Amino acid sequence: MQDQHNSRVVDNFRRKLIKKGLKFLPLIGVGAFTYPLIKFVNFEEVDTISFAIPLSKIDKKITKKNKVLIYKNAKGIKVYDAHCTHMGCVLNFDEKSEKFLCPCHGSEFSITGVRLKGPAKRDLDIISSRIENNILYIG
């Protein structure tokens, strides 16, 4: 008699546990679906800029091409990412003041890529480049 009662109590407990567990099943399903989905969509390499430009086409102090800024001076060439380090808007070059200006939130950077005014908190990102046979390879 006591054994029967005990097994019924265990059965009820098991049923309740399974019932509660089943409530979380959709969450597990969503989780199991979301993770592979994000991995699937994220198959691309992020932020790779790679292209070449003949030196003869870099005739100004600042050349803007494919969202990079090419700064040419007597010492050589430096390439910056043209995206503002605050929220990623593409910067303009103001020839008068020789500054890079963000049209979205007003950050300013010097021609050497140094941050002059916020809200951006850091200098412009430098992109690696090399010159071979009078061609500038960027990225």
Add this chain to the structure above:
Amino acid sequence: MAYVISWLSVALFNVSMLSGLIVAFVYKPDIAYASVQKLTYLIPYGNFFRELHYFSSEAFLVAILLHVILEILKIKINIDQSSWNYSLFALLLLFFLMFTGYVLKADLSGLSAGEVSLSLLKQTPLLDNFLPLFQDNSMFVWKFYLWHILFLPILLTYAVYVHVKDLKTKYFIVGIGITVFCMVVFAMPKDIPLDTVALHVEGPWFFLGAENLLMLGMSPMLVDVVIAFPFLLLIVYYYFKNYRVVINYLLLIWAALYAYFSFI
């Protein structure tokens, strides 16, 4: 009044969807800006359909905001919880749809708004996991395009249908009438060519408050919280009916502050 606004919203929704289908025939995401210019200046009645899409969507958003205000000011909320949740989902989708549409015009302001939204995601813990759903390195507008023409309209149509149960197509002509009236009275913002050295570019009007907060140096994560705040309040609204007055005041304060930051 509340009833008129609700069926008017559905009428404008129908016009927006149909005009969107029409302009989608011309829009090409690989030459996004060029295709928008072709639609506007070359194709016969292209600008008419573009403006029809633009103004019906803007009017739909305004009507929905009015609808939400009128509903929360009512003495008794007379919809069930499921319908309330679907309507909130629809509201969220609508903002999302409007924003992706703004990016798709692919001029300087559209692309900048896209860059800012991606940065907001990138700089917010947890949300940064969703970045790949919007960012595409080879074609900037591609994933915004997919959301705008496929996923969001399907989801929004479903949510609106569940909420209203009837898409009220008989009022379609009224929707067109209001949209044409807006086309005559208001001017659509001019596109800013990509090679322009613009001194200032800004996002859609409902995003201006967030843009200005970013300009004032607020951290992107806090800006996300500011944007999400009214949605969070509306989510708990149904469960805390006894505190409706308090929540209404919180919403009012939020709206006043957001409007203030939008205009500074």
